[in-house]
Amino acid sequence: MNEKITVLKKYILGILCLLLSYTSGFSQQKTQIHAIDSLSTVYRSTLYSQPKIAKKAALAWLEEAKQTHNKLQQAQAHYALGNLGNITGEYKSTVSNTQQTIAILEELDSQNGLSASYNLLALGYKNMAEYPKAMDNFLKCLHFAEKENNKEEQANAYQNISTLYILQKDYKKAAENLDRAAALFRELKDDDGVLTTLFNFANILKEQGKFDEARKHYQTVLKYRKREGNKAVIAYVNINLSQMLVDEKKYQQAIVALKKTENLLEALQFKSDIAIVYNDLGLCERKLGKTKQAIFYFEKALKIGEEQTLLQYNSEIYTNISHLYQEQKNYKKALIFYQKSVKAEEQHNTLNKEKYVAKLQERYETQLKEAQIKLLEKEQKLSDSELQKAALKAKRQLVVRNAFIGGFVLVLIVLILLRLFYIQRLRIQRQLSSQKEENSRQQINQLMKDHKLAVIERYQKGQDEERERLAREIHDGIGSDLAGIKMAFENYVEDHPKDPQIKRILTGIHNACLDVRGLSHQLHPLAFSEIGFSSFLKDYIHQISQKKSLSIQSFFFPEEEIDKLAEDFLIDVYRIVQELVNNIIKHSKATQAEVQLTQHEDHLNILIDDNGIGFQKTKKQGIGLRNIKERLQNIQGTIAIDTSSDSGTSITINIPIK
Numbered sequence: 001m002n003e004k005i006t007v008l009k010k011y012i013l014g015i016l017c018l019l020l021s022y023t024s025g026f027s028q029q030k031t032q033i034h035a036i037d038s039l040s041t042v043y044r045s046t047l048y049s050q051p052k053i054a055k056k057a058a059l060a061w062l063e064e065a066k067q068t069h070n071k072l073q074q075a076q077a078h079y080a081l082g083n084l085g086n087i088t089g090e091y092k093s094t095v096s097n098t099q100q101t102i103a104i105l106e107e108l109d110s111q112n113g114l115s116a117s118y119n120l121l122a123l124g125y126k127n128m129a130e131y132p133k134a135m136d137n138f139l140k141c142l143h144f145a146e147k148e149n150n151k152e153e154q155a156n157a158y159q160n161i162s163t164l165y166i167l168q169k170d171y172k173k174a175a176e177n178l179d180r181a182a183a184l185f186r187e188l189k190d191d192d193g194v195l196t197t198l199f200n201f202a203n204i205l206k207e208q209g210k211f212d213e214a215r216k217h218y219q220t221v222l223k224y225r226k227r228e229g230n231k232a233v234i235a236y237v238n239i240n241l242s243q244m245l246v247d248e249k250k251y252q253q254a255i256v257a258l259k260k261t262e263n264l265l266e267a268l269q270f271k272s273d274i275a276i277v278y279n280d281l282g283l284c285e286r287k288l289g290k291t292k293q294a295i296f297y298f299e300k301a302l303k304i305g306e307e308q309t310l311l312q313y314n315s316e317i318y319t320n321i322s323h324l325y326q327e328q329k330n331y332k333k334a335l336i337f338y339q340k341s342v343k344a345e346e347q348h349n350t351l352n353k354e355k356y357v358a359k360l361q362e363r364y365e366t367q368l369k370e371a372q373i374k375l376l377e378k379e380q381k382l383s384d385s386e387l388q389k390a391a392l393k394a395k396r397q398l399v400v401r402n403a404f405i406g407g408f409v410l411v412l413i414v415l416i417l418l419r420l421f422y423i424q425r426l427r428i429q430r431q432l433s434s435q436k437e438e439n440s441r442q443q444i445n446q447l448m449k450d451h452k453l454a455v456i457e458r459y460q461k462g463q464d465e466e467r468e469r470l471a472r473e474i475h476d477g478i479g480s481d482l483a484g485i486k487m488a489f490e491n492y493v494e495d496h497p498k499d500p501q502i503k504r505i506l507t508g509i510h511n512a513c514l515d516v517r518g519l520s521h522q523l524h525p526l527a528f529s530e531i532g533f534s535s536f537l538k539d540y541i542h543q544i545s546q547k548k549s550l551s552i553q554s555f556f557f558p559e560e561e562i563d564k565l566a567e568d569f570l571i572d573v574y575r576i577v578q579e580l581v582n583n584i585i586k587h588s589k590a591t592q593a594e595v596q597l598t599q600h601e602d603h604l605n606i607l608i609d610d611n612g613i614g615f616q617k618t619k620k621q622g623i624g625l626r627n628i629k630e631r632l633q634n635i636q637g638t639i640a641i642d643t644s645s646d647s648g649t650s651i652t653i654n655i656p657i658k
Contacts, residue, residue: 035064036061036064036065036068036070036073039057039058039060039061039064040057040061040076040080042054042057043057043058043061043080043084047083047084047087047232048087048229048230048231048232048233048268049229049230049231049268051084051087051088051268051269051270052269054084055081055084058077058080058081058084059081061073061076061077061080062074062077062078062081065077071104071107071108072104072108072110074104075100075101075104075105075108075113076101076113078097078098078100078101078104079097079098079101079113079116079117079120081093081097082094082095082096082097082098082101082120082121082124083120085097085124086120086123086124086127087232087270088268088269088270088271088272089127089270089271089272089273089274089275090271090272091124091127091128091272092124092128094120094121094123094124094127095121095124095125095128098117098120098121098124099121101113101117102114102117102118102121105117111144111147111148112148114140114144115141115142115143115144115145115147115148115150115153115157116141116153116156118137118138118140118141118144119137119138119141119153119156119157119160121137122134122135122136122137122138122140122141122157122160123160125137126160126163126164126167127272131164131167131168134164135161135164138157138160138161138164141153141156141157142154142157142158145157151184151187151188152184152188152190152193154184155180155181155182155184155185155188155190155193156181156193158177158178158180158181158184159177159178159181159193159196159197159200161177162174162175162176162177162178162181162200163200163203165177166200166203166204166207169207171204171207171208174200174204175201175204176437176440178197178200178201178204179440179444180440181193181197182194182197183440185197195221195224195225198217198220198221199217199218199221199233199236199237201217202214202217202218202221202240203240205217206240206243206244209247211244211247211248214240214244215241215244218237218240218241221233221237222234222237222238225237231264231267231268232268232270234264235261235264235265235268235270235273236273238257238260238261238264239261239273239276239277241257242254242257242258242261242277242280243280245257246280246283246284249287251284251287251288252284252288254280254284255281255284255285258277258280258281258284259281261277262274262277262278262281265277271304272304274304275300275301275304276301278297278298278300278301278304279297279298279301279316279317279320281297282294282295282296282297282298282301282317282320283320285297286320286323286324291324291327291328294320294324295321295324298317298320298321298324299321301317302317302318302321315341316341318337318338318340318341319337319338319341321337322334322335322336322337322338322341325337485509532563533562533563533565533570533573533574534556534559534562534563534597536574537554537556537574537577537597538554538556540578541554541581541595544581544585548585549591550584550585550590550591550592550593551591551592551593552581552592552593552594552595553592553593553594553595554594554595554596555594555595555596555597556596556597557597557598557599558599561599562597562599562604565599565604565657569604569635569655569657569658572631572635572655573597573604573606573655575631576606576628576631576632576653577595577597577606577608579624579625579627579628580608580628580651581593581595581608582624583622583624583625584608584610584612584649587612587615588610588612588613588614588648588649589612589613590610590611590612590613590648591611592610592611593608593609593610593611594607594608594609594610595607595608596608599657602656602657603654603655603656603657604654604655604657605652605653605654606651606652606653606654606655607650607651607652607653608650608651609648609649609650609651610648610649611647611648612648612649613645613648614643614644614645614646614647614648614649615643615649632653632655635655635656636655636656637653637654637655637656638653638654639651639652639653640652640653
């Protein structure tokens with residue numbers, strides 16, 4: 001009995017130990033997951049502001065993932081380190097860590113995240129000036145992004161491809177890819193992505209020498225990034241703003257801006273970008289005649305460039321140092337640095353070509369060795385066959401030769417067919433690509449047209465609202481005041497009927513009241529349906545003719561049909577005629593003018609002539625004529641101007657009646 005109790009106790013204790021160990025393991029696993037989450041949170045919050053802390057967090061994240069054998073977290077940690085390297089300028093780290101991310105994802109047979117990884121890998125290659133590799137990986141990113149229907153990564157890839165075209169000075173293709181990226185970001189309602197495309201568009205304007213436009217876009221990006229506290233992008237924007245000052249030969253201003261940017265980059269530890277700033281500082285000091293200071297900055301830039309393998313920048317820095325020594329007439333050192341510049345440029349231009357040729361050669365040698373092995377095996381078999389069956393030697397050779405010839409012919413036919421299919425496929429792809437580009441261009445043009453029309457409409461609406469407000473202020477304010485003055489003065493007249501000045505003053509006040517009332521109605525007339533458009537416009541022209549030394553004749557046909565036109569339509573017609581009559585009064589020096597309105601079946605014709613001095617069509621247009629053209633564009637009207645100093649000006653306008 002005691003033995004049974006002892007066994008039962010041991011059994012219960014074993015179960016308790018098992019439960020405790022399971023609970024402990026579960027608790028430990030939960031703690032490790034929490035630690036990884038905490039580290040990833042630290043990484044993301046310090047990525048752009050404190051990269052040193054972000055790097056420590058990413059390394060600890062990777063170590064935790066390795067200890068728990070969590071492959072997916074290892075891939076994410078490597079990606080985080082690669083992304084950090086791309087931001088801080090450690091591009092070798094970007095390439096190596098991203099390649100490890102891709103290898104782990106392929107090992108897990110997971111396509112989720114491959115598009116982002118190939119995009120980051122391409123950025124690393126791009127910053128190391130290995131452009132063919134960069135383009136290959138951007139295309140892989142697009143392939144996987146389309147497969148996953150990941151529009152965000154598609155937009156990122158198009159945006160990064162545009163930066164490659166900027167480096168090659170192919171600004172048209174760069175802009176096309178930016179347009180694709182911006183359209184996708186707007187579809188996703190990703191304001192951050194739209195800002196990034198705006199930054200790259202500013203880079204295009206900067207490279208084209210359109211500094212004022214570029215500076216405007218850079219300031220917009222800077223405003224939002226300062227609000228976010230994104231120090232990395234703030235630094236990049238400041239670099240470009242400083243470089244524009246260098247291009248504009250504002251060297252003192254550029255030095256101040258570059259030193260501020262240098263301090264920001266040093267705090268962020270962005271080494272590659274610091275090299276760019278040092279190079280620009282050297283250029284400024286050289287232009288200001290400070291040779292020693294220029295050499296100092298160039299050497300600092302060169303040290304970083306050699307550490308980070310920045311072949312493109314190294315060549316430029318060598319060239320700048322060579323020019324300095326040449327200006328000092330130290331031709332020996334100038335020649336040394338010039339030779340280094342040429343060597344670095346050649347290395348930059350031929351590096352990818354050499355690697356590609358080496359790979360081809362390696363493949364060829366491998367195939368050659370395999371063919372030699374097969375040939376030796378065949379020769380061995382033939383030797384054995386000769387020893388055993390000498391009689392069949394000739395026949396076997398004939399069969400082998402015929403098989404070889406037949407196989408060669410078959411392979412040749414297959415290659416020709418494949419070549420034809422490939423050419424046809426390329427032709428179809430080019431046609432599809434051209435069609436897509438044309439469709440995109442048409443969509444962009446339509447959007448720009450719609451946006452411009454909307455701006456014009458809002459501008460005109462604002463003008464009309466402002467006229468209405470001014471008319472109301474004049475009528476209710478000045479008009480009321482003058483009416484009160486008139487009434488008060490009339491009371492005064494009753495008390496002083498014999499004063500000779502009273503009648504003249506009373507007439508002046510009465511005329512002022514009429515002028516204020518007329519001005520109020522011109523700014524904002526009553527509804528034309530109530531007063532009659534034709535009579536109102538004739539009255540306006542009559543008042544103008546009385547006040548100015550200008551005879552204006554008006555002809556409206558048919559008046560009844562014109563008065564029945566829509567209110568909004570007649571307001572546009574009134575504003576156009578009003579603006580043109582004002583232009584005649586202000587600028588033409590004319591003594592006679594004529595205003596004709598003729599309604600046709602589908603349009604209204606406006607004809608305005610004067611015998612003034614005319615104007616030059618090549619001269620910059622005034623605000624009045626520009627307002628008329630914008631109003632006509634909004635209502636799909638047309639304008640034709642015939643002017644000369646001898647015969648005055650004739651303006652013909654046709655407005656469709658909807």
